[in-house]
Amino acid sequence: xxxxxxxxxxxxxxxxxxxxxxxxxxxxxxxxxxxxxxxxxxxxxxxxxxxxxxxxxxxxxxxxxxxxxxxxxxxxxxxxxxxxxxxxxxxxxxxxxxxxxxxxxxxxxxxxxxxxxxxxxxxxxxxxxxxxxxxxxxxxxxxxxxxxxxxxxxxxxxxxxxxxxxxxxxxxxxxxxxxxxxxxxxxxxxxxxxxxxxxxxxxxxxxxxxxxxxxxxxxxxxxxxxxx
Amino acid sequence: xxxxxxxxxxxxxxxxxxxxxxxxxxxxxxxxxxxxxxxxxxxxxxxxxxxxxxxxxxxxxxxxxxxxxxxxxxxxxxxxxxxxxxxxxxxxxxxxxxxxxxxxxxxxxxxxxxxxxxxxxxxxxxxxxxxxxxxxxxxxxxxxxxxxxxxxxxxxxxxxxxxxxxxxxxxxxxxxxxxxxxxxxxxxxxxxxxxxxxxxxxxxxxxxxxxxxxxxxxxx
Numbered sequence: 001x002x003x004x005x006x007x008x009x010x011x012x013x014x015x016x017x018x019x020x021x022x023x024x025x026x027x028x029x030x031x032x033x034x035x036x037x038x039x040x041x042x043x044x045x046x047x048x049x050x051x052x053x054x055x056x057x058x059x060x061x062x063x064x065x066x067x068x069x070x071x072x073x074x075x076x077x078x079x080x081x082x083x084x085x086x087x088x089x090x091x092x093x094x095x096x097x098x099x100x101x102x103x104x105x106x107x108x109x110x111x112x113x114x115x116x117x118x119x120x121x122x123x124x125x126x127x128x129x130x131x132x133x134x135x136x137x138x139x140x141x142x143x144x145x146x147x148x149x150x151x152x153x154x155x156x157x158x159x160x161x162x163x164x165x166x167x168x169x170x171x172x173x174x175x176x177x178x179x180x181x182x183x184x185x186x187x188x189x190x191x192x193x194x195x196x197x198x199x200x201x202x203x204x205x206x207x208x209x210x211x212x213x214x215x216x217x218x219x220x221x222x223x224x225x226x227x228x
Numbered sequence: 229x230x231x232x233x234x235x236x237x238x239x240x241x242x243x244x245x246x247x248x249x250x251x252x253x254x255x256x257x258x259x260x261x262x263x264x265x266x267x268x269x270x271x272x273x274x275x276x277x278x279x280x281x282x283x284x285x286x287x288x289x290x291x292x293x294x295x296x297x298x299x300x301x302x303x304x305x306x307x308x309x310x311x312x313x314x315x316x317x318x319x320x321x322x323x324x325x326x327x328x329x330x331x332x333x334x335x336x337x338x339x340x341x342x343x344x345x346x347x348x349x350x351x352x353x354x355x356x357x358x359x360x361x362x363x364x365x366x367x368x369x370x371x372x373x374x375x376x377x378x379x380x381x382x383x384x385x386x387x388x389x390x391x392x393x394x395x396x397x398x399x400x401x402x403x404x405x406x407x408x409x410x411x412x413x414x415x416x417x418x419x420x421x422x423x424x425x426x427x428x429x430x431x432x433x434x435x436x437x438x439x440x441x442x443x444x445x446x447x448x
Contacts, residue, residue, distance in 0.1 A: 027276040027277075027295075027299075027313075028276075028295055028299040029292045029295070029299070030276070030292055030293045030294075030295050031293065053313075057299075077354075077355055077356050077357070078354045078355065078356040079352050079353075079354055080352055080354040081299075084352055087352060088351050088352050091351050091352065092351060098352070098353075100353045100354065100355055101355065102355050102356075102357070102358075102359035102360050103275060103313070103317065103355065103356050103357040103360060104275075104313075104316075104317030104320055104321055104357060104359075104360030104364075105359075105360070107312075107313035107314050107316070107317050108314060108317060110314075111314040122321065122363075123321065123363045123364070124321060124359050124360045124362075124363040124364070125359050125363070126363065126394065127391060127393070127394030127395075128359065128390060128391045128392065128393070128394070129348055129390045129391070130355070130359065170310075171293045172291065172293040172294055172304075172310055173274075173276055173277050173278055173293050173294060173295060173310060174292075174293035175277055175310055175311070175312050176276055176277055176312060176313050177312070177313050178312070179312045179314075180312060180313060180314050207312075
């Protein structure tokens with residue numbers, strides 16, 4: 001019987017260690033796997049090579065990883081936010097390396113990573129400093145920039161409903177990067193609001209097929225005060 | 229007399245016809261949504277994954293999974309759809325949006341726009357979705373103050389800040405004027421009440437042409 005449910009957070013995170021290349025789903029607070037992020041924090045894992053759209057806000061969620069000094073590199077599109085002063089201080093001190101790119105380029109690089117596409121040409125950023133040093137090519141008289149795929153060792157993904165095969169649905173705008181990251185990581189760890197019986201999610205309603213899910217846990221409320 | 233931010237937003241909304249799919253950038257562009265008449269069906273896109281974005285929710289009904297690209301609380305209108313980031317940017321880059329309204333630091337007569345960074349050596353460069361929107365939407369309109377905080381012009385012969393997109397802007401709305409950007413030139417179509425040709429030219433860093441049918445901006 002296929003059953004991707006894990007008995008504990010420790011089991012869900014097994015093998016995720018220092019220096020891992022890690023994708024974390026979400027856009028701002030939406031679709032962010034807070035319980036798994038907190039588990040990474042509490043496990044003491046550090047030196048993360050993180051791929052996530054934002055650097056986080058306040059002192060919880062993603063921000064907690066940065067404030068605790070656990071991230072050595074961030075690949076993202078928008079590192080500014082409520083905690084930009086702290087992020088800037090880390091970058092200036094040489095403790096955090098940033099790789100910033102257009103949001104659609106970030107999304108498509110991750111999509112490509114999960115889809116077996118090594119690279120693609122995008123019109124985005126042509127003629128800007130983002131394209132400097134990159135291969136460019138004209139298609140139909142328009143400039144395009146070559147961008148390569150992104151993959152990761154692990155992805156932490158927040159889903160709404162899940163079954164034991166790892167079929168997933170998402171809550172509203174909580175979907176964002178999650179389906180792309182689930183496909184692009186070697187090991188995708190999912191926390192879901194609800195774990196339902198096989199068949200309870202109609203086949204046509206599945207957003208991420210279970211083939212992309214490796215491990216599954218049910219979301220429990222997170223108390224950030226204790227983590228900080 | 230210069231117009232208020234809401235008056236400029238209303239002026240932009242008046243130019244958006246029924247049936248368009250539109251992305252409104254963060255900040256001033258977001259105000260445009262408040263001025264689209266209820267009976268006119270204009271479908272708003274937000275790049276984090278929605279078509280059919282609705283107004284701000286009533287206090288106490290916010291949802292962490294219902295936010296826009298500026299991470300502010302939103303609602304969904306009837307007929308709205310959600311999708312992942314790859315599909316959202318397929319909508320953007322694929323040329324499916326009729327319009328994107330962007331804020332900007334600088335615009336040049338060749339259609340170049342700079343709106344994401346004030347220096348090439350920015351420690352925290354933050355691009356977000358702006359470059360994809362600039363490259364992909366069928367039309368790019370800019371809404372911005374006519375001059376910067378120090379009174380310096382933002383309509384320039386060439387953008388000094390790093391570009392968001394090259395040759396993409398077709399119209400600029402400011403508190404003083406509506407300006408078309410085409411064929412390598414700025415052409416003023418409308419002026420705010422009481423603003424003269426000399427005044428607007430003095431506050432611009434590139435030559436301005438004036439439409440033969442130049443008229444006053446209608447104030448809501």
